[in-house]
Amino acid sequence: MTAEAERTLRADAAHNAGRLLAAAREVFAELGPDAPLKAVAERAGVGAMTLYRRFPNKEALVRAALERSITDQLAPVAERALAAGDPGRGLVALMEATLELVDRERNLLAAATNSGVLTADVTAPVLAPIARLTQRAQAAGTLRGDVTADDMARIMGMLLNVLWGTEPGTGAWRRYLALLLDALRPDRAGDLPPLAAPCDHSPAADCLPG
Numbered sequence: 001m002t003a004e005a006e007r008t009l010r011a012d013a014a015h016n017a018g019r020l021l022a023a024a025r026e027v028f029a030e031l032g033p034d035a036p037l038k039a040v041a042e043r044a045g046v047g048a049m050t051l052y053r054r055f056p057n058k059e060a061l062v063r064a065a066l067e068r069s070i071t072d073q074l075a076p077v078a079e080r081a082l083a084a085g086d087p088g089r090g091l092v093a094l095m096e097a098t099l100e101l102v103d104r105e106r107n108l109l110a111a112a113t114n115s116g117v118l119t120a121d122v123t124a125p126v127l128a129p130i131a132r133l134t135q136r137a138q139a140a141g142t143l144r145g146d147v148t149a150d151d152m153a154r155i156m157g158m159l160l161n162v163l164w165g166t167e168p169g170t171g172a173w174r175r176y177l178a179l180l181l182d183a184l185r186p187d188r189a190g191d192l193p194p195l196a197a198p199c200d201h202s203p204a205a206d207c208l209p210g
Contacts, residue, residue, distance in 0.1 A: 025068075065108060
């Protein structure tokens with residue numbers, strides 16, 4: 001095979017993978033977390049064998065689709081937030097964007113949870129910048145100083161649990177985000193109870209849908 005032919009095959013494979021990931025997000029949104037992979041292949045306009053060559057099982061497809069969503073929709077927000085001059089506002093922007101993503105793609109997140117692929121390394125691109133922005137906001141005096149990165153991960157988990165109890169697309173979670181943000185202001189800070197002992201699982205697990 002010539003080098004040109006190999007490049008063409010790689011380009012075709014990348015194109016098919018992109019179509020499959022986009023189709024997966026659409027199909028899960030429409031049919032729910034138990035959507036069949038056959039429907040994803042049909043939506044992408046490829047054969048089942050093409051799907052299975054790229055994604056050998058549902059877990060691999062769901063994980064890749066979720067990682068693509070985070071990369072496309074949250075990574076740019078995190079980058080802007082970390083580069084902004086006001087880390088407190090950047091932190092809020094990233095928290096809002098994360099909740100908006102989950103609200104839009106509830107079924108994909110549910111499929112990831114059911115498949116066991118929503119692991120710490122998948123959520124790290126969100127939780128790591130939240131932790132850095134927390135420290136910067138504390139240094140700037142716009143966030144109470146006794147909040148830890150683990151606290152913020154658990155707060156995101158609390159907000160996601162609230163979100164899963166509201167109607168999709170209503171933005172009802174914003175009320176509870178506002179309440180929690182108000183509690184994080186330095187001028188509202190009261191004494192906190194001691195930190196809880198760490199669990200056996202990663203703090204990222206607290207951000208899983210309930």
